[in-house]
Amino acid sequence: MSKKLLVGLLSLLPFMSPAALAADEKFVAITQIVEHPALDACRKGVQDELAERGFKVGENLKWMYESAQGNPTTANQIAKKFAGEEPDVIVAIATPSAITAAAAARNTPVVFSAVTDPLGAKLVKTLKKPGGKVTGTMDMLPIDKHLQLVKRIVPDVKTIGTIYNPGEANSVSLVERLKEESASAGLILREAAVTKSSEILNAARSLVGKVDAIYLLTDNTVISGVEAVIKVGEQNKLPVIAADTDTVTRGAIAAYGFNYYDVGRQTGGIVADILEGKAPGDIDVQGVEKLELYLNPGAAERMGVKLDPKLSEEAKEIVGG
Amino acid sequence: MSQIAFLGAIEVGLVFALVAFGVFLSFRILDFPDLTVDGSFPLGGAVCATLITFGWNPWLATLAAITAGAMAGGVTAWLNVRLKILHLLASILTMMALYSINLRIMGKPNVALLGEPTVLSVFDTLGVKYYYAAPIGFAVVVIAVAGFLLFFLKSELGLAMRAAGANPHMAKAQGINTGFMIMVGMALSNGLVALAGALFAQSTGNADITMGVGVILVGLASVIGGEALLTPRTILLALLGCVIGSILYRLAVAAALNTDFLGLQAQDLNLITAALVAMAIVLPTAKRAVFKPTGRP
Numbered sequence: 176m177s178k179k180l181l182v183g184l185l186s187l188l189p190f191m192s193p194a195a196l197a198a199d200e201k202f203v204a205i206t207q208i209v210e211h212p213a214l215d216a217c218r219k220g221v222q223d224e225l226a227e228r229g230f231k232v233g234e235n236l237k238w239m240y241e242s243a244q245g246n247p248t249t250a251n252q253i254a255k256k257f258a259g260e261e262p263d264v265i266v267a268i269a270t271p272s273a274i275t276a277a278a279a280a281r282n283t284p285v286v287f288s289a290v291t292d293p294l295g296a297k298l299v300k301t302l303k304k305p306g307g308k309v310t311g312t313m314d315m316l317p318i319d320k321h322l323q324l325v326k327r328i329v330p331d332v333k334t335i336g337t338i339y340n341p342g343e344a345n346s347v348s349l350v351e352r353l354k355e356e357s358a359s360a361g362l363i364l365r366e367a368a369v370t371k372s373s374e375i376l377n378a379a380r381s382l383v384g385k386v387d388a389i390y391l392l393t394d395n396t397v398i399s400g401v402e403a404v405i406k407v408g409e410q411n412k413l414p415v416i417a418a419d420t421d422t423v424t425r426g427a428i429a430a431y432g433f434n435y436y437d438v439g440r441q442t443g444g445i446v447a448d449i450l451e452g453k454a455p456g457d458i459d460v461q462g463v464e465k466l467e468l469y470l471n472p473g474a475a476e477r478m479g480v481k482l483d484p485k486l487s488e489e490a491k492e493i494v495g496g
Numbered sequence: 497m498s499q500i501a502f503l504g505a506i507e508v509g510l511v512f513a514l515v516a517f518g519v520f521l522s523f524r525i526l527d528f529p530d531l532t533v534d535g536s537f538p539l540g541g542a543v544c545a546t547l548i549t550f551g552w553n554p555w556l557a558t559l560a561a562i563t564a565g566a567m568a569g570g571v572t573a574w575l576n577v578r579l580k581i582l583h584l585l586a587s588i589l590t591m592m593a594l595y596s597i598n599l600r601i602m603g604k605p606n607v608a609l610l611g612e613p614t615v616l617s618v619f620d621t622l623g624v625k626y627y628y629a630a631p632i633g634f635a636v637v638v639i640a641v642a643g644f645l646l647f648f649l650k651s652e653l654g655l656a657m658r659a660a661g662a663n664p665h666m667a668k669a670q671g672i673n674t675g676f677m678i679m680v681g682m683a684l685s686n687g688l689v690a691l692a693g694a695l696f697a698q699s700t701g702n703a704d705i706t707m708g709v710g711v712i713l714v715g716l717a718s719v720i721g722g723e724a725l726l727t728p729r730t731i732l733l734a735l736l737g738c739v740i741g742s743i744l745y746r747l748a749v750a751a752a753l754n755t756d757f758l759g760l761q762a763q764d765l766n767l768i769t770a771a772l773v774a775m776a777i778v779l780p781t782a783k784r785a786v787f788k789p790t791g792r793p
Binding site: 210241242243244245246247248249250251252253255256258259260270271274275277278279281295296297298341342343344347348370 | 497498499500501502503504505507508512595599604605606608609610611612626627696699700701702704705706707709710714746749750753754763765766
């Protein structure tokens with residue numbers, strides 16, 4: 176017991192200030208698999224939401240953040256470090272961090288964020304009242320709504336194409352869902368696989384002539400080099416519709432997207448609930464609530480599509496030229 | 497550093513000591529720069545995790561992982577020995593192929609093992625705290641493997657293998673089948689690496705397609721770091737060096753994770769780790785230069 180106290184005091188040493196020693200100080204540790212604009216925005220969202228709920232870093236909240244820099248072994252060590260620090264809540268951003276945190280932290284509540292398929296990752300057994308110590312928010316795309324959008328933009332669409340990296344866990348679950356959803360929407364799906372961003376151009380070209388539109392998921396590899404797909408779309412009058420709003424500002428026609436800052440805000444809400452005494456097992460796993468339509472009329476023109484004027488009225492943001 | 501973080505670093509270090517043994521076999525004994533390990537490490541994890549989710553006994557699944565790793569090493573050796581492909585290139589080819597094969601085995605990029613039985617489940621039934629039990633369990637595995645390697649490398653076959661690596665021309669002149677020695681050595685080396693991958697996947701709760709990235713670098717850093725500390729002249733000391741090097745590497749990462757108060761941030765992690773490992777390698781040499789020991793036998 177005294178050893179634990181000593182370790183605790185030593186770890187507090189750098190933060191020694193009257194506020195840090197307050198008895199009601201809460202402690203949140205956050206682990207993230209890699210630094211990446213969307214995931215960073217998510218983390219910022221968690222912090223902002225906590226501040227709004229009255230947990231302010233430096234006042235009554237101790238905040239510890241580690242990034243694994245893309246390395247699963249480091250993620251494992253971060254999870255062990257956090258398990259040893261015994262924070263009130265561990266927040267884990269993205270699937271690999273969430274799994275390692277849940278495996279290492281045996282008694283500490285873990286709130287995951289930006290995880291696409293928490294059931295497949297075995298983080299929770301059910302989405303409603305998951306029980307145990309783990310809950311969070313998932314960023315599964317509302318693919319059914321996205322396909323409706325594709326149909327509104329390209330009314331005579333029969334076949335859609337998508338490009339993804341089979342090495343990304345999230346993309347593989349998304350493509351599984353896309354297969355089901357496109358079948359029930361009466362669409363034929365064609366897939367093109369890439370393993371690195373230099374292969375995107377060829378993959379996009381392979382879809383020309385075979386599909387009526389390209390629908391892009393939130394695949395990290397493809398989105399990092401999405402300009403190649405946009406170029407192929409413009410040259411061949413092949414409409415490109417995206418799942419995330421950022422890709423619309425880069426030249427896709429439209430997206431019903433959410434931003435990761437809002438996902439982070441939602442996650443922060445769960446964290447605040449737990450800090451206020453709610454049991455993590457009683458909190459449902461939440462999907463994304465806020466959807467925004469982004470439109471790029473210039474891109475539509477270049478890809479040979481005439482946009483329904485009603486869409487512009489619905490759009491939250493009209494971008495590009 | 498908390499006790500759990502410290503013990504966690506030891507635990508991961510012991511798992512990667514098996515990788516260091518493998519790299520020691522290929523890189524030092526056979527003089528074969530082998531990048532297959534970046535593929536055979538996740539191969540071990542993939543085979544083991546997939547079989548466990550199919551309901552296999554975790555021990556059998558781990559054994560199957562070792563076999564798969566040995567086969568991967570055998571393929572690299574075969575490409576080099578039979579098809580005369582340059583060793584470095586042969587190993588890169590196998591590593592590339594393994595990426596696709598690992599995806600095929602798992603059927604997806606990540607197989608979660610949360611809640612599944614693993615070889616570590618034994619500790620839960622013993623009533624010992626996991627944080628203490630896991631490093632002890634892995635230490636037993638490492639000692640057993642080191643004992644086997646010690647015995648093997650002093651056997652007739654092992655001596656022939658060492659000769660084949662040290663001086664292939666002389667070895668051939670003595671009637672040693674160097675091609676066969678490379679086959680056996682590479683299979684053994686990658687079997688060990690796959691064992692490490694299988695144990696790591698079970699300890700961390702999932703097998704991930706990216707878990708092999710940079711494994712060869714960690715293995716080399718451990719081997720070379722350990723050599724720098726011990727200047728080994730016997731096999732026993734070399735193997736001990738592998739273990740110490742591997743654990744020190746993990747302690748360096750753990751230390752790098754605890755440098756927040758210096759104004760260093762999460763994104764500086766790789767830089768700090770590299771600096772600490774470089775220091776660990778240079779320090780013994782610097783120390784010798786200062787103290788100038790005399791009377792070496």
